[in-house]
């Protein structure tokens with residue numbers, strides 16, 4: 001079913017578009033939410049999250065109103081272990097501006113690393129992004145503006161990405177259970193959102209704004225669910 005980020009088929013009306021969307025929204029706790037250091041339920045061990053990311057070739061595509069990058073060959077090459085459970089990276093995509101708010105702050109962009117376990121459980125890592133002109137601190141060095149035009153390029157472009165460089169240096173994270181942020185907004189999804197930002201070249205960020213534009217779902221109610229912050 002067709003949906004959008006504004007108008008009749010915007011986020012406030014997603015649950016009226018079809019029964020599947022309605023069901024997803026009513027049957028699970030929703031994302032994104034506001035993450036606030038004053039609202040933390042408990043701390044969680046920094047060691048409960050382990051990344052095993054490697055340099056990987058990704059292929060770009062365009063759906064759900066944004067750019068997606070998916071591993072071109074071995075999808076089991078990049079894994080995250082969270083709370084002793086292993087999840088495999090299957091997709092990376094972008095939202096503008098950020099979907100999560102961190103201590104009342106919104107950011108120009110947020111990207112999601114979508115992982116799935118062998119039992120079909122979802123874990124999404126959210127990374128908020130700030131612009132930077134300092135070359136040493138920028139990421140997506142290998143991703144140029146052409147990758148944002150997969151429709152023009154036909155089957156999409158192949159881009160090598162060193163995933164570890166996309167993550168902030170400081171790995172302190174929030175954890176909560178929510179949902180996907182695009183319809184059907186199914187849950188449960190285990191969310192990991194870094195408290196620190198990572199950096200993107202200003203020119204690339206501008207290209208995202210021009211090509212992708214507004215693609216963030218508004219904040220959802222927390223509904224008393226626990227929110228954890230790692231003990232950094």
Ligand SMILES: [Zn+2]
Pocket residue numbers: 093094095112181
């Ligand atoms: Zn997303």
